[in-house]
Amino acid sequence: MQIDIIEDDETFEKIRNNWDFVYAADPQAQFFLSWVWLSGWLPMVYEQWFILAAKPDTHDSSYVAFFPLKIVLEQQDDGGFYTELYMAGNSVADYTGMICLPSYEEKVIPAFAAYILQQLEWSSFNIQNILETDTRMSRFLKSFPEDSFEFTQHRIHNSGEDTDNYIAPYVSLSDNWEQYLQNYLSSNTRQKIRRFLRKIENSDEFHITHVNADNLESHIEILLKLWESTWREKKGDNCGVIMSIVSANLRHCFEHKCLYFPVLWQGDKPLGAIANFVDVQQKSMLFVITGRDKTFNNPPPGLILHADTIRYAIQNGFKVYDFLRGNEEYKYSFGVKERRLQHIIVKYKNCQNKKWDVRALPLAFHLTVQAHQANQLAKAEQGYRQILEVESNHPEALHGLSVLMRQKGEYQTAENLLKNLLQVQPHSVKALFSLGNLYQTQGQLSEAIEAYNRVLALQPDASAAYNNLGYALQQLGKWEQAIACYQKALELQPECIEAEVNKANALHAQRKLSLDEQAHYAVLNNDLGNKCKQVGDFKTAIAYYQQSISMNPDLAAAQYNLDLVLQEQKLTFKQSVPVI
Incomplete structure (x- = not known):
């Protein structure tokens, strides 16, 4: 049998007639495996869904069986990922399974199992809401060798409820x-x-x-x-x-x-x-x-x-009125019979390293970025590194990890990551901009200026690049050039507070601000210092606090914030020094 993967709405739409034909011919088919129901549910599935589609080893283009599944990404406490396999209908389908032309069962079932074992990466397989009478799933599970897998029957009981959701009453009309x-x-x-x-x-x-x-x-x-x-x-x-x-x-x-x-x-x-x-x-x-x-x-x-x-x-x-899952008492007054469901979990034995499937990579990156934004650096670092193990040239992961390494002060690692990214994407404005920031943080001002100029050559309206270029020029004492850059940034983005404050700081150094302006920009410098501290950029935060105090020595908040960040940095430094 040939097994294809269907994993997008467009392809699923194209095979409707084929699906409906198999569904109509399958005596074990049920509504939650119909094309109509799945076409409404799959677009709402948060996880990566896919359908195994089987056809004979001939040039026949028609499929004879379909098995809807989904990959669920799990994350360990340290940020590492692994994937579990589920039925695509979970968590809303009362019944799950596969559909198949009856004459092809004997070939299709082992072919589906072989594909899952050989082509997918997973740590456990949750086979949930399967009817006990589903002989196909029983045969399917026999394809998983007992010396490599353990099988457990699982039952979920909702606290405070007497209802058994593994019983599905129905009326045979x-x-x-x-x-x-x-x-x-x-x-x-x-x-x-x-x-x-x-x-x-x-x-x-x-x-x-x-x-x-x-x-x-x-x-x-x-x-x-x-x-x-x-x-x-x-x-x-x-x-x-x-x-x-x-x-x-x-x-x-x-x-x-x-x-x-x-x-x-x-x-x-x-x-x-x-x-x-x-x-x-x-x-x-x-x-x-x-x-x-x-x-x-x-x-x-x-x-x-x-x-x-x-x-x-x-x-x-x-012919059937199905009350679906749950043995609530009122259902039995309508003359019901019972179907029973099971939930079987298949796990690898002696699996030292939990596996994860590349289909879950987009979600893995999304969760890693969330951890990074929440300042959970260890968790985010583990996520970025695991993504890069799967896809070494993943541009977003290279950039995200470089930003994180810069936050940790591991500048050489951050630089190497950005250079790797530029090999993948030579004209990446984001990579060049980050490289300029990194050089600027290390005091490599000529390298930073070169990087910012490369950004502006690619994207002439990049106001942030003009702002940062101005700051690098200011650090070299090139005041007029710096002010011109800040002015250009403000022309491109009039609401850019950083450019406005940096321009004011440059004018202050030239004694061109009034006392009222000094007081105003002292407050804004303090605010920017707070923002930099929140994202872990302590060096720039300290510079803004010091600038604030130079403009208004009586601004108690700036002095307090400066003392606080210096103390935190001192403690961090002490903790990082090994005891001899």
């Missing part, structure tokens, strides 16, 4: 509504449903509306408001995320004509709402989410809406 009422329900439930449905149908007070293009948004708003009133306290911070995902899924399924969504009303007051996915191909109706007014129970909104949906399903030839 009869051919007609009356037969369902008579054969599936207790006499008490049967009588209630008949009485309450007649009450709704014959009432001027109560009515049920069904979703359409005009009321979709109002229906979603009603449902989520009612749902939130029940679950806000328990779901906490996750409540908003859940509602956002649900609303997006409902809109997507409505657009693809696979949503059944009634709302029960008393006059103009909504009493309850229920949303269901409609799988026409597999003749299944899947209950997704409901919300009801907890202050109203006569007639009971939940009972009425479920009964109305089941009646609709039977009348339209559906």
